[in-house]
Amino acid sequence: MENNSADIIGMTDSLHFHPHLQxxxxxxxxxxxxxxxxxxxxxxxxxxxxxxxxxxxxxxxxSQSFGRRLRLSALYSLESILNQIHYHDRPKNWIDATTCLWKPLLTEFNFPFLKKTFNKKRDKYRRSFRDTCEKWFKLYCRYAGGVYDVYLIP
Structure with missing residues (x-):
């Protein structure tokens, strides 16, 4: 990340309230x-x-405070994600990419996180999540080398 030109780097950003890094x-x-x-x-x-x-x-x-004089950047920016997928379920400023776009983040963008808040809502996404788990697990094993036991996740 030191090679990134930004001074502060986030995984994702949001437009909720005001553009900011999550x-x-x-x-x-x-x-x-x-x-x-x-x-x-x-x-x-x-x-x-x-x-x-x-x-x-x-x-x-x-983000507002530091963004005045420093460069901020998201590795998985909402704009770039929305430019590559078709998602029109809600206005951009109400999209939390980590919950609303979890599936394309994991399967299409190789996003390395699944936030705990998603786990709380997993009943809502259970079928889709189950269908996605196998691919996510393969990605995890490829990038993390299987060093963390994913079955420990509640």
Whole structure:
């Protein structure tokens, strides 16, 4: 990731509220981590009760704050995904790629994550998920070398 021209790299981005990198996976270059702005941002973080408030204040806030002077980039940007697939179930600003587009992310883009929130909704996706599992497991074995026992996932 050091070869990426961006200063902060996320796995995915979102247009919900305001364009931002999703915070479940962020890679910040050393210059970012060593900056006073980075230290200040995280020293001012407070515990919030509601997930949407956390996303709006800290996830979106992080991208807005650092995006003013640094380059941000998503490895799997929503725009690039939507340009390659046909998905029209909801407006772009209401799409969470990791939940709404999990199947093409895993099968077409070799996305290396399945978020825990997906696991909570798996009954909704059970049939499609079962059909996709075999391909995902093969991808996992190819890229991760089978070092993690996927059967431990609840």
């Amino acid at each position: 915070s479940y996976f962020l890679y910040c270059k050393k210059t970012v981590i060593n900056s006073q702005e980075f230290t200040r941002f995280f020293s001012e973080v407070e515990v919030l009760e509601f997930k949407m408030a956390i996303i709006k204040k800290y996830e979106v806030g992080f």
